[in-house]
Amino acid sequence: MTAHESFDDRLDDDDYPAYTMGRAAAMLGTTQSFLRAIGEARLITPLRSAGGHRRYSRYQLRIAARARELVDQGTPVEAACRIVILEDQLAEAQRINAEYRHRE
Helix, strand or coil, rough: CCCHHHHHHHHHHHCCCCCEEEHHHHCCCCCCCHHHHHEEEEEEEEEECCCCCEECCHHHHHHHHHHEEEEEHCCHHHHHHHHHHHHHHHHHHHHHHHHHHHHC
16 A cells, blocks of 8 residues: 555545644634534544644534534534434444344
8 A cells, every 4th residue: 555545545534633623613614612612522522633733533523513503503512512422322322223133
C-alpha cells in the first residue's frame, strides 16, 4: 500500500479525525462554542492533535448535527445531548437484535 492509498483510506474512515474545530463549526453552520458545549456534555469527545487542537470525525459531525437540530427546535443543549445518546444506543441495540434474528 502506498502512502497515498493510506491517506485515501483514512478519508473514507468515518472515525478519522479529519476536521478542525473551525472547519467542523463551519460545516455544521454553528459556533465553536456549541462544539465545546456538546463536548462538555460528553456527547462527543474530539481527538486532539499534537498541538492540542480539537479534531472531529465525520461520525462526530453527524452526531453534532443531530444535537444542533434539537437545539434549534428549542431543546436545551444538555437534554439534546442526552436524547442523541439514547437515539444512538437504541439504533445500536436494534442493529444487534437484527443480527441475532438473521443468524437464526
